[in-house]
Amino acid sequence: xxxxxxxxxxxxxxxxxxxxxxxxxxxxxxxxxxxxxxxxxxxxxxxxxxxxxxxxxxxxxxxxxxxxxxxxxxxxxxxxxxxxxxxxxxxxxxxxxxxxxxxxxxxxxxxxxxxxxxxxxxxxxxxxxxxxxxxxxxxxxxxxxxxxxxxxxxxxxxxxxxxxxxxxxxxxxxxxxxxxxxxxxxxxxxxxxxxxxxxxxxxxxxxxxxxxxxxxxxxxxxxxx
Ligand code: GRF
Numbered sequence: 001x002x003x004x005x006x007x008x009x010x011x012x013x014x015x016x017x018x019x020x021x022x023x024x025x026x027x028x029x030x031x032x033x034x035x036x037x038x039x040x041x042x043x044x045x046x047x048x049x050x051x052x053x054x055x056x057x058x059x060x061x062x063x064x065x066x067x068x069x070x071x072x073x074x075x076x077x078x079x080x081x082x083x084x085x086x087x088x089x090x091x092x093x094x095x096x097x098x099x100x101x102x103x104x105x106x107x108x109x110x111x112x113x114x115x116x117x118x119x120x121x122x123x124x125x126x127x128x129x130x131x132x133x134x135x136x137x138x139x140x141x142x143x144x145x146x147x148x149x150x151x152x153x154x155x156x157x158x159x160x161x162x163x164x165x166x167x168x169x170x171x172x173x174x175x176x177x178x179x180x181x182x183x184x185x186x187x188x189x190x191x192x193x194x195x196x197x198x199x200x201x202x203x204x205x206x207x208x209x210x211x212x213x214x215x216x217x218x219x220x221x222x223x224x225x
Pocket of ligand 1: 010012013014015016017045089090091110111112137173176
């Protein structure tokens with residue numbers, strides 16, 4: 001097996017990055033993380049990546065005249081490391097069609113909501129305000145339109161009456177850390193086909209978990225299903 005070469009793009013804490021690094025430590029995982037790029041020098045994840053012995057790059061968007069110049073610098077880093085797949089993990093810059101088209105089908109993002117609901121920021125507070133009973137996270141291919149693109153995998157949690165945005169975020173984050181490595185594995189194995197905006201998984205097995213739902217499993221174990 002030739003492992004796919006992955007770069008992770010971050011802007012902050014980097015807990016999803018850490019989950020991907022952990023998964024990729026297993027030599028049987030079909031992808032290895034060769035590079036972590038941040039657009040912010042103070043991103044905590046950058047320090048964590050260095051401590052984990054990964055190559056890191058800082059491409060500070062403020063140092064460039066326009067978005068495309070920034071993205072050309074990003075592209076240069078990715079090409080230098082011969083990257084096959086890009087994972088956005090809390091990367092807080094919008095990418096232009098110029099960049100996205102270069103990575104079509106090879107660039108993934110994780111969003112903290114069940115898309116297409118709650119695109120954008122403050123998803124947990126908005127989910128609570130909307131009164132939804134199920135909330136979660138989505139891994140999808142990136143397209144120029146923000147928080148859109150074919151859905152690879154989703155993870156759901158039940159919203160509790162006493163949830164705050166923070167308690168809900170914490171439960172969703174725990175699911176994010178499971179579902180992102182799973183989705184990357186499927187893409188790295190070349191098993192995700194996009195047909196008419198939908199992802200189809202070749203040879204889907206029970207352990208592929210394109211839907212992860214701890215709360216349904218929890219309910220089932222309590223005989224609620
Ligand atoms: C996550 O909630 C992710 O879904 C969103 O930004 C957050 C990043 O968190 N895109 P972390 O930096 O991975 O800890």
